Amino acid sequence: xxxxxxxxLGSLDALELVEMESPALxxxxxxxxILACGLNYVDSLMIEGKYQIKPPVPYRPGSEVVGLxxxxxxxxxxxxTRTTLMPRQKSAGCATAS
Numbered sequence: 367x368x369x370x371x372x373x374x375l376g377s378l379d380a381l382e383l384v385e386m387e388s389p390a391l392x393x394x395x396x397x398x399x400i401l402a403c404g405l406n407y408v409d410s411l412m413i414e415g416k417y418q419i420k421p422p423v424p425y426r427p428g429s430e431v432v433g434l435x436x437x438x439x440x441x442x443x444x445x446x447t448r449t450t451l452m453p454r455q456k457s458a459g460c461a462t463a464s
Contacts, residue, residue, distance in 0.1 A: 370405075373424045375415030381427075398433040405429070 367388045370381050391397045409427045411417035 369426050370428070371424050371426055372413050372421075375413065375420060375423060378410060378413055381413065396435055398431060398435050400431050400433040402433075403428040403431045 367386055369384060369386055371384045371386075372381060374380055388397075405427055406429050408417060409429050412419065412421055413427055
């Protein structure tokens, strides 16, 4: 998968597009194929290290995502694929399949 990665807080110029291995889809978990990801003002403050919460680096920024959802077993009442809009509470990061 491709993802934006922050290795050091301080500058928006430090955002780096990298290839990463997709983790296994575990039972009870959801995987999204990201179609669009929003980096907003709060994300920019976090990347610059100016927000009250400073994420441990490296981390993947992104606050809102829209994408296609695949689910592991024991999740989401048997649904398999669906288009999903998801505001994120924790920064798990935005990524897309290669």
